[in-house]
Amino acid sequence: MMALTAQQITEILADQGLLISTPEFKGELKHLAYNSNDVAPETLLFIKGRFNAEYLTDAIAKGVKAIVAPASFTHDTDLPTWVVDDVPAAMSVLSMAFYDYPQNKLALIGITGTKGKTSATYMAYEMLRVATDDKVALSSTLQVITGADPKFHYRAHLTTPESLDLFRWMAEAVANGMTHMVMEVSSQAYKMERVYGLRFNVGIFLNISPDHVGENEHPTFEDYLEHKMMLFDHSEQIILNADSDHFSELIEHAELAVPRDGIWLYGREDEDSPKADVYYDTVEADLQGSTFAVREAGQQAARLGIAGDYHLDMPGDFNQGNAVAAMIATRLVGADTDAMHEGLEVVKIPGRMQVLTTQNHGTIYVDYAHNYASIAALLNFVRTNETVEKLTIVVGAPGNKGVSRRPGIGQAVSEGADVVYITSDDPQFEDPNAIADEIQAAITNDHVVINREMDRTIAISEAIKAAGPNDVVVLAAKGLDEYQKIGGVDTPYENDWAVAQRVVSELEA
Structure with missing residues (x-):
């Protein structure tokens, strides 16, 4: 780790064609941050995205010495400021220089x-x-x-x-x-x-x-x-x-x-x-x-x-x-x-194609498959390599991103599954039932039995309990993730593999 002088910062930004204006400042910066929670004394802070003025006040108290900001940044401050036309690009080139390439x-x-x-x-x-x-x-x-x-x-x-x-x-x-x-x-x-x-x-x-x-x-x-x-x-x-x-x-x-x-x-x-x-x-x-x-x-x-x-x-x-x-x-x-x-x-990929075999409830697959291509490939693989009486999938789709995935997930379920439990998967600020509606609308195969349970733990439990000795249950998309993103908060979640292991242990006890 090193320090960056004001002159170095100006030269790097100018060389990259990113600089709009430079401050009257001759000191050096000994820490970089883009989050007010990561500020230390003598920090250069990057103002990226929607940066609340309260955060800047807090950051100054913690030791921000100068900022890199876009031209649209209007918060009144006496901090030395490099104004740039692209803050993320500026952060990348200054970060690589700070850490000595x-x-x-x-x-x-x-x-x-x-x-x-x-x-x-x-x-x-x-x-x-x-x-x-x-x-x-x-x-x-x-x-x-x-x-x-x-x-x-x-x-x-x-x-x-x-x-x-x-x-x-x-x-x-x-x-x-x-x-x-x-x-x-x-x-x-x-x-x-x-x-x-x-x-x-x-x-x-x-x-x-x-x-x-x-x-x-x-x-x-x-x-x-x-x-x-x-x-x-x-x-x-x-x-x-x-x-x-x-x-x-x-x-x-x-x-x-x-x-x-x-x-x-x-x-x-x-x-x-x-x-x-x-x-x-x-x-x-x-x-x-x-x-x-x-x-x-x-x-x-x-x-x-x-x-x-x-x-x-x-x-x-x-x-x-x-x-x-x-x-x-x-x-x-x-x-x-x-x-x-x-x-x-x-090689082992955590949460990828992990297989749990049970005495009376068939085989359970846990995988991060989360879109049409990966879910269709996974279901096809199971059909090809297992003797399956009934193939069940537990799946949802995240909120506020990847909206185009939802019809594809429904299509993959329609093509490859016998039973589906549509559930939550990082709904964020969206209603998980509304996300489920979009997935369900694309399930056009009348033979697929559709269940809806927005509590993911309950959905997994019900799917495994309903499976017979020659059935397969696929738990898709969340793998070993130990949280659900709900309303902007990382809410603790047991993870699909842990839920499956616990449910099987309880059933077989």
Whole structure:
């Protein structure tokens, strides 16, 4: 950690074309914050979003010495103020400077996609743990890891952290001797400029399907796709799924951003697939995992040297593609095939495809699947790999975001389930019953039995109690989340896995 002088701040903002006006101030700042709760003496505070004047008064009392503010900021203050035309961008470039550009001391892999980001991130992380002797950091939807010691493992609150938090964690990783970092990069990270000015050694684009379209996210699918593809513009090399929807748009954008020998295409072994560099095919699969074969096609792919058979200790054939993308990425930053074999054998994603077997109430799956593509894939997987008399799903949708998901969730239920319990899932400021109405309206299959129970714990309990020995119950979307977002408050919640374990224990007692 370091200090930033007033001159440094002015020069950095001017170099980036962000500066509107600069204060008459010659001191230095020894702490950065964007939240009044995180203020220390001699803090530079970033005024982003709707910043209440009361918070600023509180922050000044705690030690704010100067601020970075937008031109629209009208609160009367004597604080030295850098006025900028883009506060999130300014926060990113000043944060990386304050923490001495830690990204330049890490081999960075960034992963985006509508589904599979977290799984691919953990796969790459486990492979690199082996390859680097545990010198790899992680930033995911579930957690942030900046060192091997558990005290450096943190719960995540955003898929991609705010830039100030991200560079602080990167600096901590460097201080802890980390040499690599794998991170999920959401479309919101680019829209909200959380990764402004950051470049990745390798960027992975897994897939794209409609999601995150709504008043508080992306106004249109085109806007969502555009922000997803920004990863191409900020990566030295790109790994792209040749089987993805919208492939022609993706490859066109990728080839404008990176030379062709820096683009690595992967796809399932299929004569109809666009020409890929690396192909994969299932050798065998069951409920515990799968074995898949990797084949390299052409001179460029042969440089990788990753052809062969691999065992993945995770169910679901859709995870094989995630594994191949992670394999190519880790190879490009130094991993060998021994590390790939070992990493894929041990990888576990908390809350993903966790399976609980019972004596009299069938099999229970807990998974973070939360949109049409992921729920449809999960239900199809269960149908394909289990003998199912009755398939039940417990599912809801969050409030005030991802509004476009709701009809898709209903469609996936309509196509793949026999019974549904529509329930709450982070309703925030919306009425969970109104959200349930939108999901239910898209369930057009008359054979699906629809139940509504807005208390998620009760819904899970009722679904498991009603299941027979040959039934499957899928608990979708919340995984190991230990809270429900209700009315702006993180309300404690047992988590789906814990509820299921407790209910089964009580039933079998």
